[in-house]
Amino acid sequence: MMRVGASLAGRPWWRSRLRRQEVLVAYLFVLPWIIGFLVFTAGPILVSFILSFTHYKIITPATAVGLDNYTAMIRDRNFWQSLRVTTYYTFGSVPLNVALGYLLALMLNQKIKGLSFWRTTFFMPSIVPILAVSYLFAWIFNPNIGLVNGLLRQVGIHGPQWFSSREWVIPTFIIMSLWGVGGGMVLYLAALQGVPTALYDAAKADGANAWRRFYHVTLPMTSPVIFFNFLMGLIGSFQVFASAFFVTSGGPANASLFYVLYLFRNGWEYFRMGYASALAWVLFLIIMGATLVTFKLSGRLVYYETSEN
Amino acid sequence: MSARLVDSSAWRQRSLIMRAVVRILVVYLPIAALALLFTLPLIWLVSSSLKPETQVFEFPPRFIPRQIRWDNYPDVFTLFPFVTSARNTLAVVFGVMAGRLLTASMAAYAFARLRFPGRNALFVVVLGTLMIPYHVTLIPQYLLFRDLGWLNTFKPLIVPYWFGGGAFFIFLLRQFFQTIPTEYDDAARIDGCGFVGIYRRIILPMSLPALGTTAIFTFMWEWNDVLAPLIYLNTPDKRTLAVAFQEWQRIPHGSDAISHPWNQIMAVAFLVCLPPLFVFFFAQRYFIQGVVISGVKG
Secondary structure, three states: OOOHHHHHHOOHHHHHHHHHHHHHHHHHHHHHHHHHHHHHHHHHHHHHHHHOOEEOOOOOOOEEOOOHHHHHHHHOHHHHHHHHHHHHHHHHHHHHHHHHHHHHHHHHOOOOOOHHHHHHHHHHHHHOOHHHHHHHHHHHOOOOOOHHHHHHHHOOOOOOOHHHOOOOHHHHHHHHHHOOOHHHHHHHHHHHHOOOHHHHHHHHHOOOOHHHHHHHHHHHHHHHHHHHHHHHHHHHHOOOOHHHHHHOOOOOOOOOOOHHHHHHHHHHOOOOHHHHHHHHHHHHHHHHHHHHHHHHHHOOOOOOOOOOO | OHHHHHHOOHHHHHHHHHHHHHHHHHHHHHHHHHHHHHHHHHHHHHHHHOOOHHHHOOOOOOOOOOOOOOOHHHHHHHHOOHHHHHHHHHHHHHHHHHHHHHHHHHHHHHHHHOOOOOHHHHHHHHHHHHHOOHHHHHHHHHHHHHHOOOOOOOHHHHHHHHOOOOHHHHHHHHHHHOOOOOHHHHHHHHOOOOHHHHHHHHHHHHOHHHHHHHHHHHHHHHHHOOHHHHHHOOOOOOOOHHHHHHHHOOOOOOOOOOOOOHHHHHHHHHHHHHHHHHHHHHOHHHHHHHHHHHHHOO
16 A cells, blocks of 8 residues: 555655644644643642742732741641541542442443433433532432431431531532432443453353452453542542532531632632632642552552553 | 244243343342432422422422422522523633634644644643642632733633643543544645644544534533632622522521522522533433543543
8 A cells, every 4th residue: 555654755855844834733733722731720830839838818919928828727627627528528429439330330231121211310410510419409408398308207217417417418418429420330331331242251161150250350341440430539529619619618517618618718708818829739739649649559450451452 | 943932831931931020120120219219309309390389398298299380480580690690601601612622622633643842741741730620720810810800701711711621622632533544634635735724624524523522511511610600700790600599599507598499499400400401412422422432541
């Protein structure tokens, strides 16, 4: 087969003009992103780093205060509370979301009839806007007049106070997050369907039972997707804001003071931009740290095919 | 064939029926039960939004209203500035979408198809920005837009997306562009097509599924966005749905004394759900495909 590249190689002058053009067009096309990266990402990250060493109340100019914001953070009970709340939520919701999503995908992967109907049913809640989800769940879990406690009362159980209880508020947020499990499920399902049947045939021929086929074929082959979802869930759950803002606005008694909610309050309610910048940087470091740890821990748990797909 | 006919005794048939029953019990029953559990909140949302105020608190709870009150919907249209805030939301959604489709596809084209010095290094930077939480850049961006006099305009919400449209979408589109055979480019080049021409006449028209996914994701995310509109938009004529709704209906914590009855809140909530659900049902295939492309191959 005659390759176009080969015919071009025979005409160096034309080719080099072509190369110049290629490079020119490439930079022009990447330019918007480069500008955006410098102005809206790299610049602001640097500026927020600098701001985190200042007191800045918006109306008066920023004054340098060294490490004050960071030492204040160590003494700030609300900072620790927000960290505790967010960590608790993360450790509850991320594993549960991954496990339930994967379980649902396994259930739908059994050669069942009406797959697309079931898939749509489970997936749909995950596209309901967070605004609607928040108010809907606030209503469903209303301690006195909500649906859940109404149903529990019918079977003689006095339900908890849910979002109004300091002990229950985070578990209730976790339950609420599980309603959106369909997004992950769709991914797992696609991954499950992508496992080559030849592998199962080979395992069967070797006398592997259903559990061993799952453990030695299905799980390793889908582990990259599980890992991806776990990581995305982790990063996302550290940044929960809207649902807490809508449902509880951090209450009761700061029991659902999520980290980003606290950051938002410092920035736009107390106008402590310097302190808020320090909080943002700490969040940045936490997310980076969590990502690195997850990568490290997953090294042996995640199986990547080395051959090209 | 004849062997099967001989085999199909009544006993065997019964065991087949038994197996089917077991399969329904073991496979379909749990799925159906879970599906019902997942659907109940939505049914409750719709049903509450159609109840008269007096029936909202009824015990025991009823999923099908005894009496349907359609008027809740016309009511909330007069009580809640739905049209204005939906228009504002759509202005932001489409402003972001246009910028993202254009500039993310340009960058993705360069990364997928063109050879230039620093390409790999720049692409690593693109991927690196995926890890950066939006909140680290939020305060300096806010100060920048304040100095530009852009507060209480849509510009802070839209303009950043005209500069690359976000790393995630550059990555998504690049992945897709790479699946288009380069023979098309070569053929176009022989016909006298330049690099811009290949982008416009070959890559874009052949990437409609990926561009569709980008558009749909943008729609869903921007329709959902809360933090940025909350920070940048202050006056009622500029508020997007999320901010306007929050302003309209704050849930005073731990009390049932709310400023609007739950049937009205649920009616607005349902209206807010409609556009995403509409988009989802019309573009379901692209949607799930997009989730899968971005997740499985990412």
